[in-house]
Amino acid sequence: MxxxxxxxxxxxxxxxxxxxxxxxxxxxxxxxxxxxxxxxxxxxxxxxxxxxxxxxxxxxxxxxxxxxxxxxxxxxxxxxxxxxxxxxxxxxxxxxxxxxxxxxxxxxxxxxxxxxxxxxxxxxxxxxxxxxxxxxxxxxxxxxxxxxxxxxxGLDNRPQAKPHFRIHKRSGIRPNAAATNTSYTPVQVGQLYQFPAGATATGQTIGIIELGGGYKKADLTAYFKTLGQKAPTVTTVSVDKGKNKPDGANGADGEVMLDIEVAGAIAVGAKIVVYFAPNTDQGFIDAIATAVHDTTNKPSVISISWGGPESSWTAQSLSALDAACQSAAALGITITVAAGDNGATDGGTGNNVDFPASSPHVLACGGTKLVGSGSTITSEVVWNETAANEGATGGGVSTVFPLPTWQANSGVPASTTSTGGRGVPDVAGDADPATGYTIRVDGQTMVIGGTSAVAPLWAGLIALSNAQNKTTAGFIQPTIYAAKGKTAFNDITSGNNGAFSAGPGWDACTGLGSPIGTKIIALLGGTTASKKTVKKAVAPKKAARK
Structure with a gap:
């Protein structure tokens, strides 16, 4: 027939x-x-x-x-x-x-x-x-x-984003040495930032977006054993046929292992779900949407360490990915995103900010150079090692997304376009490879930095906060940018990322600053968005049909 x-x-x-x-x-x-x-x-x-x-x-x-x-x-x-x-x-x-x-x-x-x-x-x-x-x-x-x-x-499947991690190139690194060139375990970074000792994130799930590479369970077991911790439960979700596919220590494995090991070491007891997707705009957006609407694993915080200059995205892709982040914010899910590793240019011509860090619905994470011992920070400045060809923190002003209301009084420089204005980053943390994280990748121990480390660091802190406060932090910018939020940060006032310099308050290098863990948790616990007023947030009528 x-x-x-x-x-x-x-x-x-x-x-x-x-x-x-x-x-x-x-x-x-x-x-x-x-x-x-x-x-x-x-x-x-x-x-x-x-x-x-x-x-x-x-x-x-x-x-x-x-x-x-x-x-x-x-x-x-x-x-x-x-x-x-x-x-x-x-x-x-x-x-x-x-x-x-x-x-x-x-x-x-x-x-x-x-x-x-x-x-x-x-x-x-x-x-x-x-x-x-x-x-x-x-x-x-x-x-x-x-x-x-x-x-x-998905009509075009060229690579869309790059991972934002940097393997330290110079030798002579001594774990937790009080010197310019040093390295820390994630636990030691948490101590310097006064993350609560002995706190756990039991009951929380951290989602991690990966667009390549993979991990080996044996590496995770060995790494967490060196920290005196039990390895976290790590599961994978395939998006658009993406897979956990290790490609070597010099490939994207460094990104995947850095993300898992930093988040897992900070948020002890949390489950970790890695969403593997192809490195395309389709894969990236589908991965975030999958994580946000994953009612099986239910991540309360999602960490993203991949991105690219705003100019490298089509407008439809920018809008679609930002919409997925809007959904996360509405549902009480926090998304932390690396702000980039190529300074104010973001690897392009002129000044650029990295996307999705420039989305106003994610927590953009910049980088510092951190020196200290125990719980004492002796120095923290903007990460800028361009002279040594080891990168610098991203940061600047979006040419796509307008200035958010919660950032209106932060002194964000004017955008070069009438449509832009969102300042990047929001927050910061240790990212300089010269003061990087001791990480295990494919059987090798190495020191890795980059803003890729800061996104899972903040994701781990948010998971700890969610567990301690017994509710998810959700979209935190209105809270942290409020006047009372200033005391929860180490204000970084020295250094630059090329075009922008650090100074008192928010700046386009380190945002509001690096976290004072216990104060961040207390701040987020006191102003969590209410579910009781949900109907005020929902328009009862459909959008007009055209």
């Missing part, structure tokens, strides 16, 4: 450019190989919320998952429309398509079908020994999907 023909619907409609989907042309070198794209693949189609989140109440009011699903998940009518669109163009809705709260439909098909469905041209490009699927220009969707589809991710 011949298959039933589908009456044309979407193919007869006018096409509109998907806002923010423009992708810069790929300029192949003489050695690159370019061919038509081949092989089936899967894209993530992200649709709008039923009702927008009220971002003004984030950090003050939080909502339950039931309330979130009722008001802010995808509308069933919108999902039905995407399914019909897929069927008409010969695309398959994947069986593992997430539930409506993720607002994501996974569609698979051939390059030819994808090109017709989304009005794009796809190429297969081999460059520097790796082969990628590349698209240029904008994505075009039928008129009926305009204002419903907000992002289409």
């Amino acid at each position: 011949a298959p039933k023909k589908i009456a044309p619907r979407f193919s007869t409609q006018a096409r509109h450019e998907l806002p923010g989907s423009e992708k810069a042309p790929f300029a192949p070198s003489s050695t690159d190989k370019v061919a038509p794209a081949s092989g089936k693949f899967t894209v993530s189609v992200v649709v709008r919320r039923k009702t927008p989140l009220n971002v003004k109440t984030l950090g003050k009011v939080r909502i339950t998952r039931a309330e979130y699903t009722r008001h802010h998940a995808a509308d069933k009518a919108d999902l039905k429309l995407v399914h019909a669109f897929a069927k008409e163009y010969g695309l398959t809705v994947e069986k593992n398509t997430p539930k409506p709260e993720r607002r994501t439909v996974l569609l698979s098909g051939t390059p030819a079908a994808m090109q017709k469905a989304f009005g794009v041209t796809l190429k297969r490009v081999t460059t520097d020994g790796a082969t990628y699927r590349v698209r240029e220009g904008a994505i075009h969707i039928p008129a009926e999907l305009t204002n419903i589809v907000v992002a289409v991710l």
